[in-house]
Amino acid sequence: xxxxxxxxxxxxxxxxxxxxxxxxxxxxxxxxxxxxxxxxxxxxxxxxxxxxxxxxxxxxxxxxxxxxxxxxxxxxxxxxxxxxxxxxxxxxxxxxxxxxxxxxxxxxxxxxxxxxxxxxxx
Numbered sequence: 001x002x003x004x005x006x007x008x009x010x011x012x013x014x015x016x017x018x019x020x021x022x023x024x025x026x027x028x029x030x031x032x033x034x035x036x037x038x039x040x041x042x043x044x045x046x047x048x049x050x051x052x053x054x055x056x057x058x059x060x061x062x063x064x065x066x067x068x069x070x071x072x073x074x075x076x077x078x079x080x081x082x083x084x085x086x087x088x089x090x091x092x093x094x095x096x097x098x099x100x101x102x103x104x105x106x107x108x109x110x111x112x113x114x115x116x117x118x119x120x121x122x
Contacts, residue, residue, distance in 0.1 A: 025077055026089050027055055028096065028109040029070035035101060035109040038063050039090035043075060053120060063094055072106060072121055076114035085111075 025043045029036060042056040053075060057064055067073065078086055085100075101109035107119055 024086055025075050026086060026111060027073050027075050028101065028111060029067055029073040030108060031066035031070050033066050035096040036063060036066055036094045037089040037096055038067065038094060039086050053118065070122065072108045072119065074108040074110060075118040075120065076111045077116040078111070078113060079115050082113050
């Protein structure tokens, strides 16, 4: 892809990319700011041996430093009924409330309604 800065329309580009179906996950971590969540659509498996996953966050995100400083994180695949929770972590409040998760230190926060959860180390 080449970018012509005179004709490049960021909104049109975002709409175009929004038409590409991806898996949406919620990533959680214990941070210095408390237990946080963020919705990501940039999740992928990198390797089975060793087991490696990848998810990406813009360095300009207000949650970047908190997640970058965490030792562990969990990736949650939610049921379709939890769209509201996924939307909240994408656009709204990032802090988890106590009734949304369980934890056993040092494990990251575990969302109660997740269909699948991967506990990960950095």
